[in-house]
Amino acid sequence: MAYFPNIIFGLVLLTAIFLFRRNILFIKRNILIGQALDRSDRPSERWFNMIRIALGQSKMVTRPIAGILHIIVYIGFIIINIELVEIVLDGLLGTHRLFAPLMGEVYNWLIASFEILAALVLVSVVLFWLRRNALKIKRFWKPEMKGWSKNDADYILYFEIVLMTLFLSMNATDQVLQDLGNPHYTKAGLFPVSQLMTPLFSSLSAATLVIMERTFWWLHITGILIFLNYLYYSKHLHILLAFPNTYFQNLNPKGAFKNNETVTKEVKLMMDPNMDPYATPAEDTVPAKFGASDVTDLNWVQLMNAYTCTECGRCTDECPANQTGRLLSPRKIMMDTRDRLEEVGRNINQNGSFQDDGKQLLDDYITKEELWACTSCNACVETCPIGIDPLSIIMDMRQYLVMEQSAAPSDLNNMMSNIENNGAPWPFNNQDRMLWANEN
Amino acid sequence: MQVPTLAELTAEGKKPEVLFWVGCAGSFDERAKKITKSFVKILHKAGVSFAVLGTEESCTGDPAKRSGNEFLFQMQAMANIEVMNAYEVMRIVTTCPHCFNTLKNEYPSLGGQYEVMHHTTFINTLLKEERFTISGSEYKGKRITYHDPCYLGRANQVYEAPRELIQKLDAELVEMKNCRSKGLCCGAGGAQMFKEPEKGNKDINIERTEQALETQPQIIAAGCPFCNTMMTDGVKNKEQENQVLVQDIAELISKAEDL
Numbered sequence: 001m002a003y004f005p006n007i008i009f010g011l012v013l014l015t016a017i018f019l020f021r022r023n024i025l026f027i028k029r030n031i032l033i034g035q036a037l038d039r040s041d042r043p044s045e046r047w048f049n050m051i052r053i054a055l056g057q058s059k060m061v062t063r064p065i066a067g068i069l070h071i072i073v074y075i076g077f078i079i080i081n082i083e084l085v086e087i088v089l090d091g092l093l094g095t096h097r098l099f100a101p102l103m104g105e106v107y108n109w110l111i112a113s114f115e116i117l118a119a120l121v122l123v124s125v126v127l128f129w130l131r132r133n134a135l136k137i138k139r140f141w142k143p144e145m146k147g148w149s150k151n152d153a154d155y156i157l158y159f160e161i162v163l164m165t166l167f168l169s170m171n172a173t174d175q176v177l178q179d180l181g182n183p184h185y186t187k188a189g190l191f192p193v194s195q196l197m198t199p200l201f202s203s204l205s206a207a208t209l210v211i212m213e214r215t216f217w218w219l220h221i222t223g224i225l226i227f228l229n230y231l232y233y234s235k236h237l238h239i240l241l242a243f244p245n246t247y248f249q250n251l252n253p254k255g256a257f258k259n260n261e262t263v264t265k266e267v268k269l270m271m272d273p274n275m276d277p278y279a280t281p282a283e284d285t286v287p288a289k290f291g292a293s294d295v296t297d298l299n300w301v302q303l304m305n306a307y308t309c310t311e312c313g314r315c316t317d318e319c320p321a322n323q324t325g326r327l328l329s330p331r332k333i334m335m336d337t338r339d340r341l342e343e344v345g346r347n348i349n350q351n352g353s354f355q356d357d358g359k360q361l362l363d364d365y366i367t368k369e370e371l372w373a374c375t376s377c378n379a380c381v382e383t384c385p386i387g388i389d390p391l392s393i394i395m396d397m398r399q400y401l402v403m404e405q406s407a408a409p410s411d412l413n414n415m416m417s418n419i420e421n422n423g424a425p426w427p428f429n430n431q432d433r434m435l436w437a438n439e440n
Numbered sequence: 441m442q443v444p445t446l447a448e449l450t451a452e453g454k455k456p457e458v459l460f461w462v463g464c465a466g467s468f469d470e471r472a473k474k475i476t477k478s479f480v481k482i483l484h485k486a487g488v489s490f491a492v493l494g495t496e497e498s499c500t501g502d503p504a505k506r507s508g509n510e511f512l513f514q515m516q517a518m519a520n521i522e523v524m525n526a527y528e529v530m531r532i533v534t535t536c537p538h539c540f541n542t543l544k545n546e547y548p549s550l551g552g553q554y555e556v557m558h559h560t561t562f563i564n565t566l567l568k569e570e571r572f573t574i575s576g577s578e579y580k581g582k583r584i585t586y587h588d589p590c591y592l593g594r595a596n597q598v599y600e601a602p603r604e605l606i607q608k609l610d611a612e613l614v615e616m617k618n619c620r621s622k623g624l625c626c627g628a629g630g631a632q633m634f635k636e637p638e639k640g641n642k643d644i645n646i647e648r649t650e651q652a653l654e655t656q657p658q659i660i661a662a663g664c665p666f667c668n669t670m671m672t673d674g675v676k677n678k679e680q681e682n683q684v685l686v687q688d689i690a691e692l693i694s695k696a697e698d699l
Contacts (some may be wrong), residue, residue: 111582197686255595256545260510264550267514271522291508320625320648323643334447373638376630377590398508412507419512423498424464425634433462434494436473437443437480 002094009091016225023232027307030345034300039248046247049387054246059385061379063314066131069124073160076121077239080114080167087221100188108190115171115193118164124158132157139313142322144332149311152234154237159230163223170216172197177209184210211294238310242386247307248301249387254378257395290401293339294360299372300391306338307386315380315390321373328373330380330390336365337393362397445494446527456491458562459524461534461543463677464499465665470666471672472535475643479535479559481691486572490533494522500542505633514550517542521552531555533562537592537664538629542629544596558592560602560663560689567608576696578609584692585649585657586613587671588623589664602663605689609696614655625646626670633666649674653684661688 027294037048052058059073061067086099102105132140132153140153171194177185201209214406231237244284292298295306315330316322322329340361362368374394401407408416415425423430449456460483465472483490501516516636524532532554534540544556557565566572584606592598606613618624627637627644637643649671652660658676662668665688672686687695 029486071463202530224569251546253541255541257505259546259549260513263510263514265509267518270459270515271518290510319522320627320644321638321640323624324644324647326638328638354483372486373640375590375625375627375632375644377589377625378594379622379625382594395506395508398506399510400508402508408507408634410630415631415634416504416507416512417455419499419501419504419516423516424468425499426464426468427501428464430498431495433467433497434445434492436442436462436467436476436565437441437475439473 006092006094007058012222012225013088013091016228019229020231023229026345026349027232027237029348030341031300031303031307033296033341033344033348034298035296036304037299037301039301044434045251046282049249049251050243050247053385053387054242057385059383062385070129072117072120072124072155073128075233076117076124079117080121082110083114083167084221084224087217091221096184097186097188100186107188111171111189112164112192114193116169120195122161122164125157125164129154131342136154139317142316142329142331144329144335145311145313149235149335152236152392153311155230156234156236159223159227163220163227164215166220167225168194168197170213170220173201173209173213173216173363176204177206177213180206180209182206182210183423185213215421224230235309235311238308238386240311241304241308245304246387248304250389254381257392262292263290271380288292289400290403291401292393292396293362293400293404294345295337297400298337298396302393302396303337303341305390305393306334306341309334309338309388311335312385314383314385315388318383320377320379322374325366326370328370330394333366333370333393334388337361340365342401362400366397368407371401418426441477441480442484442689444491445496446491446529447494447496448625449491449538450527453491455528458488458490458531458533459527459529460490460492461500461532461536461539462497463539463665465537466535469669471669475534475535475665475668475688475690478688478694478699480660482563482572482690482697483567483695485697485699486526486566488566488571493523500539502538502542503634505542505546506629507631513546517547517550517552521547523592524552524554529554531557533557533559535559535665535688537589537595538666539590541595543668556664558598558601558663560605561593561598561692563603563693567605572697574608574693574696576698577610578696578698579609579659579692582611582659583614583655584609584611584659584660584661585616585655586619586622586663587616587652587667588625588660589667590623590625590629592663593623593659594621602661602689605693606661606689609692611659611692616651616655618651624651626664626667628666628670633669643674645670645674646677649678653678653680657684659692660684661692662686663689679695 057071060070086097089098090096118209131137171191174185175195176198178187186330287299295303305317319328319330343355347357371394376391378391381391418425418427422428441631446459453559462476499516500520501513504516505513527685532543537558540556540558543554567574586602586606588599603613624647625644626648628658652671660671662671668686668688675681675684
């Protein structure tokens with residue numbers, strides 16, 4: 001029976017890892033529903049981007065307050081997770097503070113730094129909550145931030161508050177037990193923050209303290225494992241996907257929109273004087289679909305973008321159309337893409353392969369009005385702290401509207417027929433192109 | 441105004457150092473034609489051998505592509521590329537950031553490889569190579585704010601060349617609250633120039649004009665014929681057209697030099 005807690009811990013850990021692995025495989029499969037796109041070029045530039053933007057948080061600080069608070073939580077998350085290695089090993093081996101005897105003084109300093117970071121994270125998370133719920137910063141209260149999106153953002157903050165409080169309470173009770181000379185709790189660690197909490201526990205009996213310390217310990221580690229599995233349902237996935245997302249982000253100038261190669265082939269054929277217009281097309285030519293009306297038409301990087309988005313709303317905040325009261329919100333484009341992709345994923349899970357559900361990304365999620373409001377100014381792409389490109393999705397969907405449905409606004413149809421007929425977007429005669437040279 | 445076409449020069453067996461891509465706005469739009477002429481005056485002053493395509497030029501296809509009509513875009517692109525490759529064009533300068541972006545970034549994969557410059561970069565190079573100098577004091581001490589065109593700035597990272605030119609005019613460059621990579625669009629990009637805006641509570645050009653007027657400028661400088669139109673309309677809407685001028689950087693320089 002002595003090994004009972006170890007076995008329970010092992011089972012809990014294995015279950016959490018199993019579920020997490022399953023979630024990751026779901027996400028991977030869903031992302032790969034997208035069209036192929038080669039982003040294997042320029043690996044050194046890509047590594048550099050990932051290190052600078054994701055690891056180094058370089059784009060977060062363009063908004064200094066949110067940026068600095070985020071960096072504190074981020075550093076806290078990474079550093080405090082070092083402690084997780086010890087916690088997991090302690091849980092499996094039934095030891096207590098396994099690394100303490102091995103590391104000596106270094107251990108004390110490590111624990112002290114974890115505690116200080118935990119306190120800073122607590123403060124930052126409370127400030128984050130106040131920014132959302134007391135200051136009511138505009139971008140957190142846009143129409144797309146209702147229901148789950150609003151709750152999700154708050155749940156994450158509550159999770160962090162609970163986890164940090166448990167971590168510090170665990171250390172506080174541990175300290176009191178150490179001071180009482182409890183044999184299992186050997187002197188180890190330096191506790192600059194949790195020592196302030198010890199008066200809360202000092203009057204309790206050793207037996208009560210052990211129960212409390214164990215409870216905090218178990219709640220803390222299971223809380224972390226639950227949080228790990230909450231990621232799949234949450235915008236918080238960015239803590240993982242920000243890395244591949246910045247690695248695979250577009251490296252070309254932002255104004256360079258990709259050329260559709262199927263169209264290139266057709267145009268080349270049309271312009272080839274030796275082409276036989278009556279030739280039967282080759283057997284393998286499947287009529288291609290132009291542009292995107294559903295997530296399956298988007299490429300895998302665009303779908304990864306959707307899973308990576310943490311709904312911070314900087315894109316929407318910078319969007320000129322949104323600033324002037326139009327329906328378009330680049331964040332909503334990403335959220336809709338993810339919601340639809342999840343729906344398609346569930347459909348596949350239920351039916352083995354995708355069965356037509358009579359829905360698509362266009363119209364059922366993203367309206368034409370949103371798509372036509374975009375000025376393609378790239379402000380959303382420029383500002384995204386983790387390299388998401390909402391503009392490419394908007395442009396692919398416009399391509400579908402125009403090339404598959406001929407559904408452009410009539411003004412644009414006029415402009416396009418002018419280009420076709422006169423080589424200019426206005427109804428001027430191309431022969432008059434040089435008139436300006438003879439005017440004063 | 442002496443403006444040779446590439447066809448004429450080729451017939452004479454000559455090759456210009458650069459092709460001036462005038463663009464549709466620069467060719468047809470009354471306001472933009474003034475920018476075109478100012479730039480040509482600068483080219484003459486600096487002794488640049490240039491040519492235009494004239495009636496052989498056709499829309500780059502930018503507004504078609506941004507509208508989603510990839511087919512029309514590529515038809516335009518390939519026809520233009522065929523013309524330019526036949527003339528063995530190597531370098532292009534243009535006064536329109538949309539033409540600039542499309543020629544520079546979207547023509548290469550369709551077979552058109554050129555060195556493409558925006559006119560502000562080109563003029564800056566001419567000054568650095570001392571092919572002409574700015575000596576006039578027309579703008580000394582004047583407050584000028586510069587509006588970053590999206591397709592020059594964010595799309596292609598050209599932020600400094602236009603600003604350096606304004607400073608060479610001895611003017612006081614004042615920045616708007618949104619500038620450089622955070623510059624706010626004028627509202628014309630992505631083919632919006634050619635359609636009515638969607639329902640909103642304000643036009644984008646008004647929002648941007650308000651930002652510009654906050655700096656209390658005497659001149660709003662632009663580097664794009666479409667931004668120019670949008671900002672001019674915005675200034676008129678605010679009834680400031682008698683106090684605040686909207687000018688292309690080429691116009692500022694040609695006026696400073698009394699060209």
